[in-house]
Amino acid sequence: MADDRNISENIEEYLEVLYRNGSNGEQVSTTTLSKELGIAPGSVTQMLKKLESLGYIGYTPYKGATLTDDGMLIAQKITRKHRILEKFLLDVLKVKEENVHEQACEMEHTLSDEAERALCTMLQHPDLCPDNNIIPACNFDFESCQECFSQKDFDQIMNRKFNLLSISELTSNTEGTVSFIRGNNDLLDEISDLDIKVGSKLNYEYNDNRVGNHYLVTIDDEELNIPLEMANNIFIRV
Known part of the structure; x- marks a missing residue:
């Protein structure tokens, strides 16, 4: 598995944009990356080749890139930190809404896992950032926030080794x-x-099972109509 302890901020930014546009395995075009990052297409192509060599993405010339499992782990982690910081800056520190995104971008790369966990607890396990985007699940090896809260010693916490998506993030037929x-x-x-x-x-x-703010899913062979708040917070290993 890739080691993300020494990942550069530049790489994290690329993976974050790939996650934002292709969290469920969708291919993200070079044009999309170029526009969102403000970087010339030729430079983006060179970075994509580097990211592929590192095992973070799959890259198809003239078509785009998809995150690998290793790339997804890093992308979810940095996206989670960014979105939790946005909520903290806006709701707690009362930073002007127009400044929240830029300040979160500056802080996300240095926020420790321990501080991220403390923010999550203080904010009462938020599911959405101020832009109503899903905050990804943490990568701590717990089955619920209740279990996380009961573990007081951060040094005893292990990391989860697989990726999760909430029901509301699913964009294709999924088991x-x-x-x-x-x-x-x-x-x-x-x-x-x-x-x-x-x-x-x-x-x-995917095509038939979204009705308004509810998701029709089959869980353990029983059809259930899951409201959005629950769908945001039930995470699936796919």
Whole structure:
């Protein structure tokens, strides 16, 4: 597995844009990357070749790039830090909304995992950033926020070795296993009341199963209509 301890900020920015535009395996074009990063297409192509050599992406010339599992781990982690920082800056520090994104960009690369966890707890396990984008799940090896909260010694926490997507992030027909459930005790109880738990098998048909702010999914062979708040916080290993 790739080691992300010494990843440059430049690489993190590329992976973050790839995640923002292709979190569920979609191919992201060189043009999209060039526009979002403000970098010439030729320079983007050279970086994509480097990222492929490092094992972070799959790259097809003239078509674009997709994140590998290793690239996804890094991309989710930096995206999570960015979006949690945005929420902290806006909701707690009352930074002007127009300045939040830029300041989060500056801070995300130096925010430690321990500080990220503390922010998440203080903000009560948020699911959305100020722009209503999903905050990815943490990469700590817990099955719920309740389990995370009960572990007081950060040095004893292990990292999860696989990627997760929330139900509301799924953009194609998907089969997977529920592997993490986020939220406060009340939300966890509501999800449990539907007999959704870690280890449950999920089937999602993308084209037909989104109805307004609800997602029609099959979990352990039972059809359920999952409201958006739950869908944002039930994470699937795919």
